[in-house]
Amino acid sequence: MEAAGVEIVHSDLKAADGVDVAGDVREREVAKALRVRGFRCVLCANLLEHVRDPAALAAACEEIVAPGGLILATVPSSYPYHADPIDTGYRPTPEALAALFARSTPLIAEEVSGGSYADRIRASGGTVVGEAARTVLAGLVAFARPKSFRARLDRWRWYRRPYKVSLVLVQVRS
Structure with a gap:
């Protein structure tokens, strides 16, 4: 423009x-x-x-x-x-x-x-297993970054949606 x-x-x-x-x-x-x-x-x-x-x-x-x-x-x-x-x-x-x-x-x-979130994972070259592992790891330090963990966890509701x-x-x- x-x-x-x-x-x-x-x-x-x-x-x-x-x-x-x-x-x-x-x-x-x-x-x-x-x-x-x-x-x-x-x-x-x-x-x-x-x-x-x-x-x-x-x-x-x-x-x-x-x-x-x-x-x-x-x-x-x-x-x-x-x-x-x-x-x-x-x-x-x-x-x-x-x-x-x-x-x-x-x-x-x-x-x-x-x-969907699944589409986003595929487009980035990631895997469901890799994303799940990152979510679990983020959960281990959720006390340090609770908003970040909440955002990562909430994405899964849009896996196919x-x-x-x-x-x-x-x-x-x-």
Whole structure:
């Protein structure tokens, strides 16, 4: 997209390489720094399950994008626990995700299916026995990294079950 002349701005809670605007978009000064850029589109990809108040973040996105602009949001609807640094367990249907954007009109609300944990193991060149062994070993040191162990253990519930993602495209009303 950048090669086509589209400006892409990366925002994250913390400063890092590749982050253009660092800070919480729900804070007035950070939201203003983003809003003045006149965005016509905001991408909120697999983030809402990592915040305690997804509705507040959705409202902040609506404030950042200009009226008539678009917000593309994705959130796992069927996916294992994955702390970064938290996973609130928020797994909305596409309709529930669209409803978060109270000042917007839904244009698309769909659920997209992907592979399973078994597919992921095969794609990485691993084996079920190897993954099971790593899970057992992680269990031996679970006291040191409980979130990591919980995430590894939870993946097994998706061994054959497909990962799913809720996807919405909404247009911010004037």
